[in-house]
Amino acid sequence: MKIFSAAQIREADAFTIAHEPISSTHLMERAAGQCAAWLEDHYSPSHPVYIFCGKGNNGGDGLVIARLMLGHGYDVHTCILQHSSKASPDHEHQLRTLQQLHPTGIYTIGDVSDFPELPPNAIIIDAIFGTGMSRPVDGWVAGIIHLINDQRHKHPIIAIDMPSGLMADESSVHNPVVQAHTTLSFEFYKLAFLLPENAPYAGDVHILPIGLHPDYITQTPARYHLSDREMMRTIYRPRDPFAHKGTYGHALLIAGSYGKMGAAVLSARACLRAGVGLLTCHVPQCGTQIMQISEPAAMCITDEDAHYSTHFHKGISSAGYKAIGIGPGIDKQPGTAKSLEMLMDAWQRPMVIDADALNLLSVYPYLLYKVPKGSLLTPHPKEFERLFGKTANDIARLELLSKKAVELQLYILLKGRYTAIACPDGAVYFNHTGNPGMATGGSGDVLTGILTGLLAQEYTPKAAMLLGVWLHGYAGDLAAAQLSQEAMTASDIISSLGNAFREGI
Ligand SMILES: NC(=O)C1=CN([C@@H]2O[C@H](COP(=O)(O)OP(=O)(O)OC[C@H]3O[C@@H](n4cnc5c(N)ncnc54)[C@H](O)[C@@H]3O)[C@@H](O)[C@H]2O)[C@@H](O)CC1
Ligand SMILES: Nc1ncnc2c1ncn2[C@@H]1O[C@H](COP(=O)(O)OP(=O)(O)O)[C@@H](O)[C@H]1O
Ligand SMILES: [K+]
Secondary structure, eight states: OEEOOHHHHHHHHHHHHHHTTOOHHHHHHHHHHHHHHHHHHHSOTTSOEEEEEOSSHHHHHHHHHHHHHHHTTOOEEEEEEOSSSOOOHHHHHHHHHHHHHOOSSEEEEOSGGGOOOOOTTOEEEEESOOTTOOSOOOHHHHHHHHHHHHTTTTSOEEEESSOTTOOSSSOOTTSOOOOOSEEEEESSOOGGGGOGGGTTTSOEEEEEOOOOOHHHHHHSOOSEEEOOHHHHHHHOOOOOTTOOGGGGOEEEEEOOOTTOHHHHHHHHHHHHHTTOSEEEEEEOGGGHHHHHHHOTTSEEEEOSSSSSOOOTTTTGGGSOOSEEEEOTTOOOOHHHHHHHHHHHHHHOSOOEEOHHHHHHHHHSGGGGGGSOTTOEEOOOHHHHHHHHOOOSSHHHHHHHHHHHHHHHTOEEEEOSTTOEEEOTTSOEEEOOOOOGGGOSTTHHHHHHHHHHHHHHTTOOHHHHHHHHHHHHHHHHHHHHHHHOTTTOOHHHHHHTHHHHHHHOO
């Protein structure tokens, strides 16, 4: 699914009006009609409805919602913020219609003192600003946003299209923004919903289709995308009935050190469950027995070093591996860095680089330029910061992520609630599977195993990245459904991977 900017959404709107064709008034009726239907499905007429409207088209949506819900017997109070002397033509039109049909219950708000007293079971609809937000909100309008937020423990707050105050594709850090429980957003996810810094604002996002023109959507290139099941279906390749273990590649996983062999075991198990043909794990001497006993399906190469792997580069080009994954629990010994350098010099093909292997790239930055083109880097936010530095906000971090992926010709994924996958061509894909139950040690090691397993099966780096991250999150969701977010562990993500293949694609 494409994620369009606010400017592109305005274009989509205009394109639909011109080519469907449909009047802007009718398009607003359609959008607001979807919201009213959703609200009526979720709240009975016993809830008084307080709709806060701005003077643009977001406020226009609010006015239509007010009219429709009044028509269906709801007790609606429409509060129009006088933040500007001029209203949009559609807002004016909708206000006249509302006034003719329901002349009472319309109030103007020109200061914080006009904020109404809300009865106990009232619901709040935020239709102050949508994608037209041009600057941070200040003055008494900011005061109204604070007063709305003060109600959030007593009353449900439902934002229309965007929580007011939130910029669709710029940072809103330090700005006053409505903290909605639910956002009913039109047609597309907005980039702002996917950024960790905006976690308090959008709540549960429901995308309501409003019939924007399909030609605009297919023809207009987008920089940002949201992964979906449809995309996974085009990527996934069913297994060949005549396949043998050689068909699905031989992966090498370089993982583990003294005290961190668990990371290696988790990665190895996940790699096998991702469907790899053969797996060899390179581990230090202390890890051989652990690995052999924990995962009989994995072969083992024992390093010359007792506690850390420092000789994994040896014979790499002639070993017949299809993919290499390196990093989980390997520690940051100088000998490991040296071996990583020699490995990358010899391998020259895409590989998966995670955890301490990423940290080694930050300790020895010249190594970053030796990473084979098309490789998959999987930093969490702290590893990202060590690699590429601090940024002022999440939009700046996203820009940096994308810039580095293009400059270094790598796939770099930034892990989180919505993992962002930046591609060498500048595109960024967000993944929405997964849940906070995965915020537990070892989840990332599982992802490394999955990605290495898919790469070995000759999925392209991009396909491996998109499918692997999707399946990892999907398996996490299945594990949480079965065990709770609290009780699930990284091993449960691996156990659910089978059902993720079956149900998630
Ligand atoms: N294609 C779509 O997406 C559709 C969009 N519609 C609605 O239209 C909205 C966009 O409408 P508009 O472009 O009129 O924009 P908005 O209604 O989001 O905001 C524009 C108004 O807010 C004022 N404003 C902006 N920033 C301000 C600030 N910081 N302080 C005070 N005032 C400020 C502007 O002067 C203007 O009056 C969408 O969010 C959606 O709700 C729907 O009605 C129909 C279809
Ligand atoms: N709140 C969350 N919602 C969705 N996914 C999450 C959440 N928290 C963590 N994850 C996922 O779990 C994984 C954690 O990786 P990482 O931090 O590297 O863990 P570790 O180093 O312990 O293995 C990432 O893939 C991340 O996207
Ligand atoms: K809004």
